[in-house]
Amino acid sequence: MEIPYTVTERPDTGLYNAKLGVWLFLASEVMLFGALFSSYVLLRSGAEEWPHGWQHLSVPLAAFNTLVLISSSVTMVMSWASLKTKDFGKYRLYMGLTILAGLIFLAVKFFEYREHILMGEVPAHDTFFAIYFTLTGLHGLHVIGGMIVNGYFFGPGARMWSSEPERFTNRIEIAGVYWHFVDLVWIFLFPILYLL
Amino acid sequence: MVDLHAGDMRHHVRLYVRVFVALLVLTAVTVAASYLHLAVPIAVTIALIIAAAKGSLVASFFMHLITERxxxxxxxxxxxxxxxxxxxxxxxxxxxxxxxxxx
Structure with missing residues (x-):
């Protein structure tokens, strides 16, 4: 059975199905992160003392990671634009760079975590580190999820380009919308956890 | 599918580069503001305004929300x-x- 509206737009929504689907999924993601942001506000406002993020966390490393994720958003959108100009070679280049940026982000996060854990600053240490590990850990899982999807479209999933180029281009747009959301969440996590 | 031509592509690339530069500048401003060690309510307000501006840029241009249905x-x-x-x-x-x- 053929999946309907993977390329053409549904008359009632004006969108192909995956586009509406990813936005509804992201709406649920906003609620997930929103609940944790709300918990952060409640924990911080209810605490007698709350450290400034920069007292315990590395601002230069996090600023570097912000730069990495913003750059990956640019390469991700460029990979989609490359498919729109039917330049598959450039698509591969930009998608590869996006995956590489994801790896760099996770590597930096790994060294950050390692340093904290070695110093005994684990989630059980205090409420600050509990919410820090929860928020950044959940975000990290989203980065890994995005990289798995991007990795699939970089490798075996790219075969669709030769058989159904329009559907493949739409798939990259959808993967991109998700990846940009992951970037967007980090844009809020960075100041909230590290700078305030 | 609406294909992009070379001219459209250049326009898109220019736009994405501009957004990228704006995001970098706003990130630098956020970090610089944090070194001023302002009172928490003021620091939170500034940080959230800048983060909202950055988030709007990402959503509008990278996620194509500006042209969405x-x-x-x-x-x-x-x-x-x-x-x-x-x-x-x-x-x-x-x-x-x-x-x-x-x-």
Whole structure:
């Protein structure tokens, strides 16, 4: 059975199905992160003392990671634009760079975590580190999820380009919308956890 | 599918580069503001305004929200409403006086 509206737009929504689907999924993601942001506000406002993020966390490393994720958003959108100009070679280049940026982000996060854990600053240490590990850990899982999807479209999933180029281009747009959301969440996590 | 031509592509690339530069500048401003060690309420306000500006740029241009159909905005408006409820929950706990003696 053929999946309907993977390329053409549904008359009632004006969108192909995956586009509406990813936005509804992201709406649920906003609620997930929103609940944790709300918990952060409640924990911080209810605490007698709350450290400034920069007292315990590395601002230069996090600023570097912000730069990495913003750059990956640019390469991700460029990979989609490359498919729109039917330049598959450039698509591969930009998608590869996006995956590489994801790896760099996770590597930096790994060294950050390692340093904290070695110093005994684990989630059980205090409420600050509990919410820090929860928020950044959940975000990290989203980065890994995005990289798995991007990795699939970089490798075996790219075969669709030769058989159904329009559907493949739409798939990259959808993967991109998700990846940009992951970037967007980090844009809020960075100041909230590290700078305030 | 609407294909892009070389001219359209150049226009898109220029736009994405501009957004990228704006995001870098705003990130630098956020970090610089944090080194001023302002009072927490002012620091939070500044950080959230800059983060909201950066988030809007990402959503508008990278996620193509600026050219998106109305049905997406319908879903997003509902999301924003419920997100605001979540954000105000901590405040509601302060207002919750059930079970307390009336002064």
């Amino acid at each position: 109305r049905v997406v905005f319908g879903a997003l408006v509902l999301t924003v409403v419920f997100f605001l409820v979540l954000m105000f929950l901590p405040l509601f706990t302060q207002w919750d006086t059930i079970g307390q003696k009336v002064q």
